[in-house]
Amino acid sequence: MRMTRKLLEGYRKLKKEIPLLELELQEMVQGDNGFGNSVVLDYRTGEPRPQSVVGFDWKLYERRKQVLEGKREQVTAVEEWINAIEHGQTRCVFRMFYIDGMTWDRIAMKTGYSGSPDYPRLYIRDGYLKKCRIK
Secondary structure, three states: OOOOHHHHHOHHHHHHHHHHHHHHHHHHHHOOOOEEEEEEEEOOOOOOEEEEEEEEOHHHHHHHHHHHHHHHHHHHHHHHHHHOOOOHHHHHHHHHHHHOOOOHHHHHHHHOOOOOOOHHHHHHHHHHHHHOOOO
16 A cells, blocks of 8 residues: 555544444444344235335444455555655654544654654654655
8 A cells, every 4th residue: 555645644534444444333333223124015916015124224333344354454454554654753753642542742742842842743754754755
């Protein structure tokens, strides 16, 4: 999977959505959330009469499961890309911001740039993205 800025920016959101989707799938299986009903026409009397048929909605379940797997693949791709960064400080900045969810002020304090809180964002992260030609 090719890394893009959009994928990086959406990483935090994806990490929050995965547990929700897992819980939703679990509720579909264990509770009544997976049941749906359809209307079929009953011709036993010779006249079409609508009848309700209730059952588990496998199409919805499989669709949600595919979405969950796609999100997991994206999260794994971002984490592998971050861990593959060779320069230690750059990798640390990416990990602190994207994986650990730190703010830029806190990252600046941890990396020794507390006097210039924009330095890690502008010169380390954005510089690396420009060097890799990630837009």
